[in-house]
Amino acid sequence: MKKKIALFLSALMMFSLLAACGSTGASSSAAASGASTSGSSADATVLKVWVPPYAGGDAEYTDMDFWTDQFKEFEQENNCKVEVSIFPWTGYMQKITTGMNSGEGPDVVYIDTLYDLAAAGALEPLDSYFTQEEKDNYYYYDIGNVAGGQYVLPMMVGDASVLFCNMDILKEAGFDAPPANWDELIAYSKKIKEVRPDVYSFIQPWGNSSSKSSMMTSFLPYFWQAGGDFLDADGKPNLNSEAGKTTLNFLKSLQDEGIFDDTVVSVGDAPDLFRNGEAAMVMMGTGMAGSIDKAGINWDFSTLKGPDGQEGFWISGDSLAVAANSPHKELAVKALKYMTSAKVMDAFHEKLYAMTPLTKDGAYTENERFQKIYESEAEIANFHIWPGFENADSFYDILFKNIQSMYMGDLTPQQVIDNTMEEYNAAL
Amino acid sequence: MKKRGLTGRKQQAFYGILYILPSFVIILMFSIIPIILAIYFSFTKYDMYSPAEFIGLQNYEGVFKSSTFYSALWNTLKYVIVTVPVQTLLALLIAVFIADKMRGLYGALLKSTIFIPVIVSNIAAAAVWKVMLKTRGGIINNFLGLFGIGEVNWLGTKALAFLCICLVTIWKNVGYYMVIYYAGVMGIPKEQQEAALMDGASPAQRFWHVTVPNLRPITYMIVTLGIISSFQIFDIVYQLTGGGPGTSTITLAYMVYTYAFSNQKLGYASAIAVILLLFVLAIHWLQDKVFKER
Incomplete structure (x- = not known):
C-alpha cells in the first residue's frame, strides 16, 4: 500500500512537472484573455x-x-x-x-x-x-x-547634458555667472572648495550603478567638447585619439587639482547631491530642471566649452x-x-x-x-546621441571601470585608453 | 522461484526508476541540459538573435587575453578564501554557544535574529547595506562620526569595497549554517560530553575533541555548500558595488552576467561559465580528497 502511495505521488509530481513545463502558452493566453475582458x-x-x-x-x-x-x-x-x-x-x-x-x-x-x-x-x-x-x-x-x-x-x-550651477554657492565664492569653459570650471571649483568645504564644488558620479549614466554626463560631453568624433572611419570607438587623450587628461586633472577626492568613485547620484544643496556644480540633463526647481535651488546653467571653444552635448x-x-x-x-x-x-x-x-x-x-x-x-549642430557601434554597452562598461581605476591611482589616462580598447577588442 | 526472483529485482528497479524520475527530469532540464548547452555555446558566437556561429576556441582565447577575467578570477578565489572559513567557524561557534549556554527563550530569540538575514533576498539586503554604507549621510558613517571617526569611503576604495562584499555575505549566510550546526550539536550523544567532563576535559578540549569530530560530516556539507555558493556570488556584488571600484570586486559570475545579458555575448559568457564550472569541480575534488584523507 505504501509502495502504491509513493508511486502515485511520484507520478503526480512528474505530471505536475510536465504540465508546468508545457503550460506557458496556456497560461499566457489565459492572462491575455483576462486582460482583454477587462478592457x-x-x-x-x-x-x-x-x-x-x-x-x-x-x-x-x-x-x-x-x-x-x-x-x-x-x-x-x-x-x-x-x-x-x-x-x-x-x-x-x-x-x-x-x-x-x-x-x-x-x-x-x-x-x-x-x-x-x-x-x-x-x-x-x-x-x-x-x-x-x-x-x-x-x-x-x-x-x-x-x-x-x-x-x-x-x-x-533632448535632455541635453549641461552644467547646472547652484548660484547661491557660486555667489558666496564671488562668481555671478556659471563657468564658460574647462579652465573656468577648474578655477571656480577650486575657489568654491576653499569657501564652502562642506559641499562638493564640482562632482561627477563615478560610483553610479549604471556605467552608461556616468558616460552620458561625465565623459561623452567632454569628449565632444574636446573636438573629437567618437567613431572612427570603421565605425569603432575612437578613444585613442587626441580628443580621447584630452578628455581623460582633463578628468584626471580634476583629481590632481584637488577638486575630486577619493570618494568620487562612490558617488552614485550627483543630481540628488545638487538638489540637496550638497554640490555646487553638476553636469546633468536639462530634464532635471523641474525637480531642481521643486527643491528650491537657485540655479543657472552653462553650455561648457572645451579647450578650443568647442561645445558638445550628449542628448537623449x-x-x-x-x-x-x-x-x-x-x-x-x-x-x-x-x-x-x-x-x-x-x-x-x-x-x-x-x-x-x-x-x-x-x-x-x-x-x-x-x-x-x-x-x-548652432547649438543643435553640437547635439550628439549615443554613438551607435557594435557592443557599445560593453565598451562603456569597460571604460567606466578603467576610469574608476584611474581615479584610484591604478591607471594613467593613456593606460585607460589602451586597456579599454584591448578589453573591448578581446570581447568582440 | 528463479523467475519470480528476477521479476522481483526488475520490479524493484522499475519502481526505483519511477521514484527518481521526477528529480531526474528536474536535474536534466535545469542542470544537465543547460551545462551541455553552455559548453556548446562557448565554442560559438551567439547574440541571442542570430543563429549561433561556430568559432572554435576564439571565446576562450578572448577570455584568457582579458585582464578583467584575471581580476574576476582572483577576486572570486579571495572571496571564497575569506567567506567560507569565516562563516563556517562563526556558525559553529554561535551554534555551540546557543546549544550550551542559551537553550531557553533567549536562545530561540538569538537564533531567530541571526536567521532573519537568510530569508531576506540578496538584492534587497545589499540595497539596504548600500544605503547604510554611503560615504556621506550613510548610517554607519554617521554612527562612527559620534566617536570622532571621519567619513569612511566604504564602497569607493578597493580593499574596503571587497571587505564589505565579504561581510554582507557572511552576515547573510551565517544564520543558515548556524541552524544546520545547531541541529548537529543537539544530536551529539550526551554520554560523550559527560565522559569527557568526568575525565577532566576543559570546555575547549571538549569542543575540540568531542564536538568538532562529531560535526565532521556536517562541516563537510557546509564547506561544500559554502564553496559552491561563494563561487556563484553575483547579486550582492551587482547591487552593492557593480564590480567596482575599477575591477576590485568583479567576480566570475558577475562577468558571466554582464557579458550574457548586458552585452549579449552569450558565447563569450558561456566560455567564462565553463571555466567557472571547471574551477568549482577542481576545488570540490580537492576538498573531497582533503576531507577523506583526514
Whole structure:
C-alpha cells in the first residue's frame, strides 16, 4: 500500500512537472484573455508595450497611471487591449533583450541602445509604415536611422547634458555667472572648495550603478567638447585619439587639482547631491530642471566649452521600436504613432518628464531657460546621441571601470585608453 | 522461484526508476541540459538573435587575453578564501554557544535574529547595506562620526569595497549554517560530553575533541555548500558595488552576467561559465580528497 502511495505521488509530481513545463502558452493566453475582458471586447487583440519609468520614485501619478489613461482612447478606437509594462532603468536593456528573444516579449518597445538590436534584426524596419507628411512632422525622425535602416522612432529627444550651477554657492565664492569653459570650471571649483568645504564644488558620479549614466554626463560631453568624433572611419570607438587623450587628461586633472577626492568613485547620484544643496556644480540633463526647481535651488546653467571653444552635448535619442517578431505589426506601428503624437507627448512632458517637442504640432514644455539651446541651429549642430557601434554597452562598461581605476591611482589616462580598447577588442 | 526472483529485482528497479524520475527530469532540464548547452555555446558566437556561429576556441582565447577575467578570477578565489572559513567557524561557534549556554527563550530569540538575514533576498539586503554604507549621510558613517571617526569611503576604495562584499555575505549566510550546526550539536550523544567532563576535559578540549569530530560530516556539507555558493556570488556584488571600484570586486559570475545579458555575448559568457564550472569541480575534488584523507 505504501509502495502504491509513493508511486502515485511520484507520478503526480512528474505530471505536475510536465504540465508546468508545457503550460506557458496556456497560461499566457489565459492572462491575455483576462486582460482583454477587462478592457474592450472579449476577442480584442492584446498589444504589449514595454517602457521605462519617467515619473519620480515618490510620484503620486505614476508612469502606469499615465499610460493607462492615455491608451484608453486608443484601445476603444482599435478594439484592442494595451498591456503596458514598466521596467526599472537598472537592467532595462537586459530585460528587453531576454524578453524579445524569448518570444514572450513586447510588440512596442522603448530602447536606448539602438545599434545592437537593429543590427541583429530584432526590430521591424519602419520606413514603409510612414507617409512623407508624417515623417516631415517629426523634428528628429532621422535620428532613428541606425544600422542601415529606419528601425526606431525617436521619442525622448533632448535632455541635453549641461552644467547646472547652484548660484547661491557660486555667489558666496564671488562668481555671478556659471563657468564658460574647462579652465573656468577648474578655477571656480577650486575657489568654491576653499569657501564652502562642506559641499562638493564640482562632482561627477563615478560610483553610479549604471556605467552608461556616468558616460552620458561625465565623459561623452567632454569628449565632444574636446573636438573629437567618437567613431572612427570603421565605425569603432575612437578613444585613442587626441580628443580621447584630452578628455581623460582633463578628468584626471580634476583629481590632481584637488577638486575630486577619493570618494568620487562612490558617488552614485550627483543630481540628488545638487538638489540637496550638497554640490555646487553638476553636469546633468536639462530634464532635471523641474525637480531642481521643486527643491528650491537657485540655479543657472552653462553650455561648457572645451579647450578650443568647442561645445558638445550628449542628448537623449531614446526611441520606440516594433519587435520584428510581433504578430501585430500594423497595430504596433499605430500605437507607436499614437504614443509620439503631440497630444500624448505634450501630456507626457507636462505630467512626467519635460522634454523638447517631438513633432512640429507639439508644445514646448521644457524649461524656458533652455529654449535658447533647443531652438538655436548652432547649438543643435553640437547635439550628439549615443554613438551607435557594435557592443557599445560593453565598451562603456569597460571604460567606466578603467576610469574608476584611474581615479584610484591604478591607471594613467593613456593606460585607460589602451586597456579599454584591448578589453573591448578581446570581447568582440 | 528463479523467475519470480528476477521479476522481483526488475520490479524493484522499475519502481526505483519511477521514484527518481521526477528529480531526474528536474536535474536534466535545469542542470544537465543547460551545462551541455553552455559548453556548446562557448565554442560559438551567439547574440541571442542570430543563429549561433561556430568559432572554435576564439571565446576562450578572448577570455584568457582579458585582464578583467584575471581580476574576476582572483577576486572570486579571495572571496571564497575569506567567506567560507569565516562563516563556517562563526556558525559553529554561535551554534555551540546557543546549544550550551542559551537553550531557553533567549536562545530561540538569538537564533531567530541571526536567521532573519537568510530569508531576506540578496538584492534587497545589499540595497539596504548600500544605503547604510554611503560615504556621506550613510548610517554607519554617521554612527562612527559620534566617536570622532571621519567619513569612511566604504564602497569607493578597493580593499574596503571587497571587505564589505565579504561581510554582507557572511552576515547573510551565517544564520543558515548556524541552524544546520545547531541541529548537529543537539544530536551529539550526551554520554560523550559527560565522559569527557568526568575525565577532566576543559570546555575547549571538549569542543575540540568531542564536538568538532562529531560535526565532521556536517562541516563537510557546509564547506561544500559554502564553496559552491561563494563561487556563484553575483547579486550582492551587482547591487552593492557593480564590480567596482575599477575591477576590485568583479567576480566570475558577475562577468558571466554582464557579458550574457548586458552585452549579449552569450558565447563569450558561456566560455567564462565553463571555466567557472571547471574551477568549482577542481576545488570540490580537492576538498573531497582533503576531507577523506583526514
